[in-house]
Amino acid sequence: MRIIRSIKKMSELSLRIRTKGKSTGFVPTMGALHQGHLRLIRQARKENKVVVVSVFVNPTQFGRGEDFKKYPRDLKRDARLCIKEGVDMIFYPSAKEMYPNNYRTYITVEELSDVLCGKFRPGHFKGVATVVAKLFNIVQPDIAYFGQKDAQQAIIIKKMVEDLNMPVRIKVMPTLRENNGLALSSRNAYLNKEERKQAHTLYQALNLARHLIRQGNINSSDIARKMRQLIAKKKSARIQYVSIVNLKNLKPTDKIKDRVLIALAVFIGKTRMIDNIIVNPKLYG
Amino acid sequence: MRIIRSIKKMSELSLRIRTKGKSTGFVPTMGALHQGHLRLIRQARKENKVVVVSVFVNPTQFGRGEDFKKYPRDLKRDARLCIKEGVDMIFYPSAKEMYPNNYRTYITVEELSDVLCGKFRPGHFKGVATVVAKLFNIVQPDIAYFGQKDAQQAIIIKKMVEDLNMPVRIKVMPTLRENNGLALSSRNAYLNKEERKQAHTLYQALNLARHLIRQGNINSSDIARKMRQLIAKKKSARIQYVSIVNLKNLKPTDKIKDRVLIALAVFIGKTRMIDNIIVNPKLYG
Numbered sequence: 179m180r181i182i183r184s185i186k187k188m189s190e191l192s193l194r195i196r197t198k199g200k201s202t203g204f205v206p207t208m209g210a211l212h213q214g215h216l217r218l219i220r221q222a223r224k225e226n227k228v229v230v231v232s233v234f235v236n237p238t239q240f241g242r243g244e245d246f247k248k249y250p251r252d253l254k255r256d257a258r259l260c261i262k263e264g265v266d267m268i269f270y271p272s273a274k275e276m277y278p279n280n281y282r283t284y285i286t287v288e289e290l291s292d293v294l295c296g297k298f299r300p301g302h303f304k305g306v307a308t309v310v311a312k313l314f315n316i317v318q319p320d321i322a323y324f325g326q327k328d329a330q331q332a333i334i335i336k337k338m339v340e341d342l343n344m345p346v347r348i349k350v351m352p353t354l355r356e357n358n359g360l361a362l363s364s365r366n367a368y369l370n371k372e373e374r375k376q377a378h379t380l381y382q383a384l385n386l387a388r389h390l391i392r393q394g395n396i397n398s399s400d401i402a403r404k405m406r407q408l409i410a411k412k413k414s415a416r417i418q419y420v421s422i423v424n425l426k427n428l429k430p431t432d433k434i435k436d437r438v439l440i441a442l443a444v445f446i447g448k449t450r451m452i453d454n455i456i457v458n459p460k461l462y463g
Numbered sequence: 464m465r466i467i468r469s470i471k472k473m474s475e476l477s478l479r480i481r482t483k484g485k486s487t488g489f490v491p492t493m494g495a496l497h498q499g500h501l502r503l504i505r506q507a508r509k510e511n512k513v514v515v516v517s518v519f520v521n522p523t524q525f526g527r528g529e530d531f532k533k534y535p536r537d538l539k540r541d542a543r544l545c546i547k548e549g550v551d552m553i554f555y556p557s558a559k560e561m562y563p564n565n566y567r568t569y570i571t572v573e574e575l576s577d578v579l580c581g582k583f584r585p586g587h588f589k590g591v592a593t594v595v596a597k598l599f600n601i602v603q604p605d606i607a608y609f610g611q612k613d614a615q616q617a618i619i620i621k622k623m624v625e626d627l628n629m630p631v632r633i634k635v636m637p638t639l640r641e642n643n644g645l646a647l648s649s650r651n652a653y654l655n656k657e658e659r660k661q662a663h664t665l666y667q668a669l670n671l672a673r674h675l676i677r678q679g680n681i682n683s684s685d686i687a688r689k690m691r692q693l694i695a696k697k698k699s700a701r702i703q704y705v706s707i708v709n710l711k712n713l714k715p716t717d718k719i720k721d722r723v724l725i726a727l728a729v730f731i732g733k734t735r736m737i738d739n740i741i742v743n744p745k746l747y748g
Contacts, residue, residue: 185628193630199482280712282573283592283626289567307568308627315628341568342593343470343600345478427565 179261181253181268185276185316188269192230192318200227204319204346206310209233210250210364211259214354218323219263221351230317231260232269234276238284239305250367269317276312284308287334287341293428294330294441295452298418306331307338314339319346327353327361329439329454333428353453355381361453368449376412377446380453383408383420387440388455392462396434398422409444418443418450425456434459464546466538466553470561470601473554477515477603485512489604489631491595494518495535495649496544499639503608504548506636515602516545517554519561523569524590535652554602561597569593572619572626578713579615579726580737583703591616592623599624604631612638612646614724614739618713638738640666646738653734661697662731665738668693668705672725673740677747681719683707694729703728703735710741719744 182188195202203222207215215231222229233256240246253270260268284304290296291303314322324332332350339348354362359381360374369377383405390401402420409415420442424431431438434457441454467473480487488507492500500516507514518541525531538555545553569589575581576588599607609617617635624633639647644666645659654662668690675686687705694700705727709716716723719742726739 189628189630196481197484281626282575283570283623284573285568285570285627287568312626312628315630318630338568341566341597342570343474343597345474345600345603 179257179265179267181257181270183270183272183275185271188267188271188316189318191267192316195228196318201320202226202228202230202318204230204232204313204317204322206232206234206313206322206324207256208235208249208364209256210252210367211256212354212362212364212366214325214327214362216259216263217354218325218351219260219265221349222321222323223264225321228267229263229265230267230269230319231256231265232271232313232317234269234271234309234313235273236276236305236309237273238277238308239302241299241301244299245365245368248368250364269313276309285311285338285342287337290330290334290337290428294419294421294423295443296330298443303331303334307334310335311338311342311344314344314346321347321349323349323351325353326350326456327363327453329441329456330428333425359385361451363451365449365451369446373414373446373449376414377449377451379409379412379415379446380442380444380451383442384440384453384455387422388457391434391457391459394462396459398431398434398438401434401440405442409442412446414447416445418445436460464542464550464552466542466555468555468557468560470556473552473556473601474603476552477601480513481603486605487511487513487515487603489515489517489598489602489607491517491519491598491607491609492541493520493534493649494541495537495652496541497639497647497649497651499610499612499647501544501548502639503610503636504545504550506634507606507608508549510606513552514548514550515552515554515604516550517556517598517602519554519556519594519598520558521561521590521594522558523562523593524587526584526586529584530650530653533653535649554598561594570596570623570627572622575615575619575622575713579704579706579708580728581615583728588616588619592619595620596623596627596629599629599631606632606634608634608636610638611635611741612648612738614726614741615713618710644670646736648736650734650736654731658699658731658734661699662734662736664694664697664700664731665727665729665736668727669725669738669740672707673742676719676742676744679747681744683716683719683723686719686725690727694727697731699732701730703730721745
């Protein structure tokens, strides 16, 4: 497995691979790989000749006071895991390489970027869309793999790819969870033992919503209120948002009639955690 | 020569061409082709296996009250010219095909887009950058050709390509001019006979600037003032801007010490015309 730090080198390799007609599967990550990432890598391995993983903690998607500096970094461990999974290349550029001093170009996916997490992390999805476009141009993948845990990110990237006619397919793989339902995330490393227990409240709340819809409750605000009440019972939990939105346009739904994204962000202690599920009320109609 | 209207079809062809390792030269246009365009096409023909010309009057780069509706359109004539030049494909999508109803994604090249023409045409270069990125993703060219007449556009596109790591080379070809110096432009068709004569004042003013710099004048505001005075002599001329800026960052220069872009926009009657030259004072030092 090769670790490539230079954009120029990676671009040359990508072009050569593409010209040979070999398909490339790409898993963009910020490193600190967990089983959720490995699930994406395995899928990429299954479906492509060449598998590229990028490891880049992207500064432009972090806001002031967010955890850019303390975000976990361990390339050696990530590389070991990638070798085990049969990854061909890790693309590992520096921030300077990706954003030189006179950097000026940004991509915005309007509307979709201003709701849910975007409301509380202004500029976050602009940073995400921009870096993903850059990575796609450098790696030239046929298929790129994302996790459903970052649901809004996946929806925005799909929209960007569709709108800008990028020649890449996006595959979104299910969220992996610990036994108690806690969604796997590199940020789980920030939690202490007690917080880790309490963090399970996010998934509990999502399950409560599913349960209520299954029972025929289609009232979004009633369901969200009950979710909030459940979460409020945990001492270390502070809700940022609980939202039930249309899966396509991320607009709030009043009555749940079609597939919805139920998403939430909750601070557990000082750690901001997100989770989501998709529920189709018609399945229970 | 094929005329392709569908994005899907064009993307498939581009991918096939790229996989075969054939180089594609691409000339994006808004149609109403003139000798300036043909100069780009000939260069593309010389340097590539496959030549693609796009003809698309891009609605997102026109502001309110601008000439989107009356912009000259004549596909038959354009196609005849392209056939003569040995073009392989014209990509001719509809506005609906390029911007479906729920379109949301835009590219901004910050700072460079807010000066010169961008100051008077807000959103213009956002529209340009976005459509060019879309076209690049659809056509997948190795080299794309632009005219120096739209200097700011060329600089912005080069910056976008560099920043987003797009796998394409940009070539900028010199402005072609009529005998009296009037830069070729599809919009010259709007001018009546008398206006056409007066429009030559743009190039006269640029030449005056070059002459003054050659004589050792390095005072931007003095030079710009003299250019304005010259243009003001023409009855049908109304100046929008006359600017002398650093060629790289498009920031105003006070003393001209390095290569500068001297650019201007002048209404001749109701028609907005632009022109520019690059002057290197060191050549005359």
